[in-house]
Amino acid sequence: MPAALPTSVADALALLAKGRYVADRSLATAIYLSLSLKRPLFLEGEAGTGKTEVAKVLAERLGRKLIRLQCYEGLDVASAVYEWNYPRQMIEIRLAETGQESKETVEEEIFSEQFLIKRPLLQALEPDLAGPPVLLIDELDRTDEPFEAFLLEVLSDYQVSIPELGTIKAAEPPVVVITSNRTREIHDALKRRCFYYWIDYPDATRELDILKLKAPGAPAELSRQVVAFVQKLRAAGDLFKLPGIAETIDWAHALSQLDVLALTPEAINDTLGVLLKYQDDIAKIQGSEAERLLAQVKAELAAAQ
Amino acid sequence: MDGVAPASAGGNLVANIMHFARVLRAAGLPDGPGKVLQAVEAVRAVGLESRADFYWALHAVLVNRRDQRLIFDQAFHVFWRNPKLLERMMALLLPELQVPGQEGAEMSRRLAEALRTGQGEAERPREEKVELDAAMTFSGRELLQMTDFEKMSNAEMDAAREAVKRLALALAERPTRRFAADPRGARIDMRATLRAQLRASGLIALKRKDRATRPPPLVVLCDISGSMSRYTRIFLHFLHAVINDRDRVHAFLFGTRLTNITRQLRTRDVDEALDKVATAVEDWSGGTRIGQCLAEFNRRWSRRVLGQGAVVLFISDGLDRDAGAGLAQEIERLHKSCSRLIWLNPLLRYEGFAPKSLGMKAILPHVDEFRPVHNLESLAAVVAALAENGPRRLSAAAAWPEMRKAG
Numbered sequence: 001m002p003a004a005l006p007t008s009v010a011d012a013l014a015l016l017a018k019g020r021y022v023a024d025r026s027l028a029t030a031i032y033l034s035l036s037l038k039r040p041l042f043l044e045g046e047a048g049t050g051k052t053e054v055a056k057v058l059a060e061r062l063g064r065k066l067i068r069l070q071c072y073e074g075l076d077v078a079s080a081v082y083e084w085n086y087p088r089q090m091i092e093i094r095l096a097e098t099g100q101e102s103k104e105t106v107e108e109e110i111f112s113e114q115f116l117i118k119r120p121l122l123q124a125l126e127p128d129l130a131g132p133p134v135l136l137i138d139e140l141d142r143t144d145e146p147f148e149a150f151l152l153e154v155l156s157d158y159q160v161s162i163p164e165l166g167t168i169k170a171a172e173p174p175v176v177v178i179t180s181n182r183t184r185e186i187h188d189a190l191k192r193r194c195f196y197y198w199i200d201y202p203d204a205t206r207e208l209d210i211l212k213l214k215a216p217g218a219p220a221e222l223s224r225q226v227v228a229f230v231q232k233l234r235a236a237g238d239l240f241k242l243p244g245i246a247e248t249i250d251w252a253h254a255l256s257q258l259d260v261l262a263l264t265p266e267a268i269n270d271t272l273g274v275l276l277k278y279q280d281d282i283a284k285i286q287g288s289e290a291e292r293l294l295a296q297v298k299a300e301l302a303a304a305q
Numbered sequence: 306m307d308g309v310a311p312a313s314a315g316g317n318l319v320a321n322i323m324h325f326a327r328v329l330r331a332a333g334l335p336d337g338p339g340k341v342l343q344a345v346e347a348v349r350a351v352g353l354e355s356r357a358d359f360y361w362a363l364h365a366v367l368v369n370r371r372d373q374r375l376i377f378d379q380a381f382h383v384f385w386r387n388p389k390l391l392e393r394m395m396a397l398l399l400p401e402l403q404v405p406g407q408e409g410a411e412m413s414r415r416l417a418e419a420l421r422t423g424q425g426e427a428e429r430p431r432e433e434k435v436e437l438d439a440a441m442t443f444s445g446r447e448l449l450q451m452t453d454f455e456k457m458s459n460a461e462m463d464a465a466r467e468a469v470k471r472l473a474l475a476l477a478e479r480p481t482r483r484f485a486a487d488p489r490g491a492r493i494d495m496r497a498t499l500r501a502q503l504r505a506s507g508l509i510a511l512k513r514k515d516r517a518t519r520p521p522p523l524v525v526l527c528d529i530s531g532s533m534s535r536y537t538r539i540f541l542h543f544l545h546a547v548i549n550d551r552d553r554v555h556a557f558l559f560g561t562r563l564t565n566i567t568r569q570l571r572t573r574d575v576d577e578a579l580d581k582v583a584t585a586v587e588d589w590s591g592g593t594r595i596g597q598c599l600a601e602f603n604r605r606w607s608r609r610v611l612g613q614g615a616v617v618l619f620i621s622d623g624l625d626r627d628a629g630a631g632l633a634q635e636i637e638r639l640h641k642s643c644s645r646l647i648w649l650n651p652l653l654r655y656e657g658f659a660p661k662s663l664g665m666k667a668i669l670p671h672v673d674e675f676r677p678v679h680n681l682e683s684l685a686a687v688v689a690a691l692a693e694n695g696p697r698r699l700s701a702a703a704a705w706p707e708m709r710k711a712g
Binding site: 008009025026029030032033034036037039044072073074075076078084086089090093103106107110141142144145146181182183184185188191192195196197198240280 | 335339340343346347350351352355357358360361362364365366368369370371374481482483484495496499502503509552603604608609610612613634638
């Protein structure tokens with residue numbers, strides 16, 4: 001079910017909604033721009049705020065192939081762009097030595113496309129029947145500066161050069177989504193070529209919408225309490241790692257799995273590890289603090305009704 | 306596309322977007338002419354029906370970092386209500402913005418020195434202010450004051466460059482996950498081998514490679530409270546030299562609050578850099594709240610600067626106004642987030658000094674290396690203190706029987 005590119009911001013918003021992604025209009029604007037002006041989208045934000053999901057939803061809704069390049073320190077051309085198939089090349093050379101082929105022919109043969117192993121970046125430049133693929137460059141902050149510099153070249157011209165083969169250029173540029181957790185600042189030169197968007201934690205209404213979509217099994221009352229409790233934790237701001245949307249969803253799943261119908265201090269204490277991932281944070285919230293926050297949440301929800 | 310503005314209005318809009326980008330540029334955002342073209346393109350694409358879409362289209366192009374959002378937001382709301390107003394405001398500000406500290410009233414000491422050379426004048430006696438009384442106390446007040454560093458002399462600059470060159474810093478190079486050609490490497494470089502093979506024939510000569518190494522990132526946290534004030538100048542010179550010598554170095558100063566001075570220190574000229582630092586920091590020679598400052602570092606910065614196996618150099622005398630409250634957890638968190646925590650303590654000028662303060666007791670169990678220094682009058686002494694093989698954590702504590710008894 002390949003779909004056409006959105007023709008307006010509202011269209012982009014509808015596309016995301018169909019992909020079960022609850023987005024702000026601001027995010028939809030950035031996505032729409034990136035799709036219509038064919039420039040990469042640079043998403044930055046804390047872990048668990050749905051950056052990677054954007055690419056997945058886009059690929060699914062547009063019916064394009066999703067090519068994912070997970071970045072890590074020391075990522076190099078051999079694992080990001082291409083690699084020659086050395087064992088096969090060696091065999092080919094040995095076979096050629098027994099035959100009468102000239103050296104030039106051998107060279108041409110072993111450095112041809114059939115000996116080329118294509119890695120994500122090269123795959124993304126290839127034409128695809130469904131249209132140009134969605135290229136997800138995940139957690140770019142984990143690589144080092146040299147790779148960033150290399151990427152700069154790829155993303156500005158959508159081409160890579162392989163010395164033995166020549167330059168390979170994409171007929172149509174892929175849809176590029178770059179994500180970063182900001183464990184390091186990405187150089188301005190790269191950001192300049194992209195549309196930038198900082199994905200923030202959602203407000204209560206949007207988080208509740210997300211929860212309804214992603215954890216439909218959770219009772220309505222519980223969902224409201226979960227969202228209000230998480231919002232309280234984020235507002236206090238004295239935690240080392242604030243819970244993301246992914247944690248909220250996990251927590252709602254965990255609680256409904258345990259047949260909890262409404263939050264109680266015990267239920268919170270038992271499942272806090274799903275929400276908070278640092279022992280210091282858990283120790284800070286567990287017990288009396290959780291009870292206090294829960295009482296506040298309940299009072300506020302009662303007042304709102 | 307239906308959203309495109311009519312051509313006549315478009316001309317006006319383009320000019321306005323250009324002015325808007327110039328306003329942002331004056332406010333410090335890196336928005337050059339290329340950005341203006343992109344912004345116009347983006348606005349054409351989303352159309353002009355909705356103010357929100359217009360806002361976010363410009364935002365997607367003109368904002369590059371999270372901390373620029375606030376400036377953009379304010380500028381947007383002022384500018385697009387009445388462009389003239391903001392421009393007039395900027396025009397009023399600009400003369401001041403363009404010439405920061407170039408009045409020429411104060412001649413750089415190096416320049417003055419260069420003019421004097423050949424006259425055989427001996428080095429003037431150091432005029433550094435040393436207040437012995439203040440130095441050993443830690444004030445409870447938060448002193449917000451400016452400071453003025455004596456300019457660096459040419460001889461000092463040379464000495465600094467020399468010293469930093471010798472800086473081993475216990476920062477042994479780390480293997481990375483990248484490979485580099487190495488004739489005695491452990492792995493075979495198939496790519497190089499095959500390419501060489503095409504040129505020669507006969508036996509295949511194996512080319513080798515091995516892991517490339519590079520120094521780890523360095524993060525320096527330096528105490529600038531009253532009790533440390535006599536060393537501040539030396540440490541800033543040290544930081545300036547290190548930051549300009551290698552990449553991946555971040556420097557923070559703390560007293561009662563935490564300030565990131567990495568950008569200021571990147572300035573090539575040391576005096577100019579120190580001037581910038583002096584303006585950026587607001588709590589010179591005040592009290593110390595180590596716990597609170599570390600908490601802020603841990604929350605706001607640690608995930609952004611401590612990646613990739615960073616080494617943390619913690620320079621402080623451990624005298625803490627809050628008497629070590631909350632310090633233990635924060636230094637523990639810091640220790641767990643970095644690959645190596647080195648504590649450089651300049652308080653040990655006096656023989657027989659023992660770490661009795663609560664702050665020091667809280668810090669000591671969580672450092673990997675402890676380097677007490679008795680004499681920190683020069684940069685060379687700092688480098689020497691860092692280069693020598695300091696005692697490891699356990700033996701550092703063992704050197705102080707009193708402390709172990711007490712703790």
